Amino acid sequence: MAKQAEHGYTGAMTALEQQRFRAIVHVVHEYANFVSSAEMVLTGCDIDGVPFNPPINTHVSHAFYLNCRKLAELFQNKLGSDKDGIGAEHYVAGFYAALPVSANWRVPMNKQLAHVTYARDTIAQEIGRSACEALLKELKDTWRGFQDRLVGGPFEAEFKNQVRKRKEPYPDGLPSEFRFCDLD
Numbered sequence: 001m002a003k004q005a006e007h008g009y010t011g012a013m014t015a016l017e018q019q020r021f022r023a024i025v026h027v028v029h030e031y032a033n034f035v036s037s038a039e040m041v042l043t044g045c046d047i048d049g050v051p052f053n054p055p056i057n058t059h060v061s062h063a064f065y066l067n068c069r070k071l072a073e074l075f076q077n078k079l080g081s082d083k084d085g086i087g088a089e090h091y092v093a094g095f096y097a098a099l100p101v102s103a104n105w106r107v108p109m110n111k112q113l114a115h116v117t118y119a120r121d122t123i124a125q126e127i128g129r130s131a132c133e134a135l136l137k138e139l140k141d142t143w144r145g146f147q148d149r150l151v152g153g154p155f156e157a158e159f160k161n162q163v164r165k166r167k168e169p170y171p172d173g174l175p176s177e178f179r180f181c182d183l184d
Contacts, residue, residue, distance in 0.1 A: 013154070020090050021158060027074065027086060028162035028183070031143055034067035035181045038136040042129065047177060064132065065109040071139045072102040075146065091159075092149040101138040105131055140182075147184070 013021060036047075041064045045051050052060060073080075075097040077087030088095040108125040111117055150156040166178045 017154065020086075021155065023086050024091075024155060024158045025162050027091075028159065028166060030067065030070050030074070032163075032166045032178045032181060032183055033063070034071050034139065035136075035183060036178055037064040037067050038132065039181065040064075041132050042136070047180060061127075062113060065113050065127065068102060068135050068139060069106070069109060069113075071143075072099050072106070075099060075139075075142050088146055091155045092146060092153065095146060095149060097142045097145070099138055099142065101131075101134045105135060144184075 037060060040046060040052070040060045043049075044057060072078075074086060075088050075095070076099060077089050077096060079085035079087055088097070105125075105127060108127055111119055112127065147159065150159055163183045166183055167176050167181070169175050
């Protein structure tokens with residue numbers, strides 16, 4: 001309970017609310033990875049502006065697709081077959097995002113990420129720059145809408161705290177890999 005009070009929430013939390021509070025660090029980390037990978041895919045460069053050489057560019061694009069899937073599942077409250085996933089509605093009652101761009105690209109991303117299939121030859125869709133830009137916009141807009149709906153709730157301060165911490169230097173003094181990312 002002390003950690004919750006330290007970050008702005010002083011009310012009593014149930015065991016489930018405490019579990020959700022502790023998971024905020026993971027939600028924010030996944031969002032930061034999404035933004036970082038999106039920026040790298042769209043610029044073709046690392047955080048220092050150095051262009052990627054193959055095959056690094058492919059690895060980064062796969063990370064971006066996976067991060068898109070993770071966030072879409074978060075915002076659509078898809079908890080997975082084990083039902084242990086984190087959903088946006090765990091923090092904002094009734095929150096759900098339709099995410100039409102993500103829905104449109106889900107199958108092509110799945111084919112690229114998780115399956116070696118014949119469909120790559122027959123129905124393959126290139127996930128080009130405009131698709132990546134649209135995915136970034138849709139998921140960032142949804143994140144902002146999610147953050148807006150956190151206002152006044154028991155988890156608002158900890159989400160803000162974790163976003164701030166993602167951009168701060170690491171305990172060893174090295175700069176954060178997310179220092180230039182727009183995480184708000």
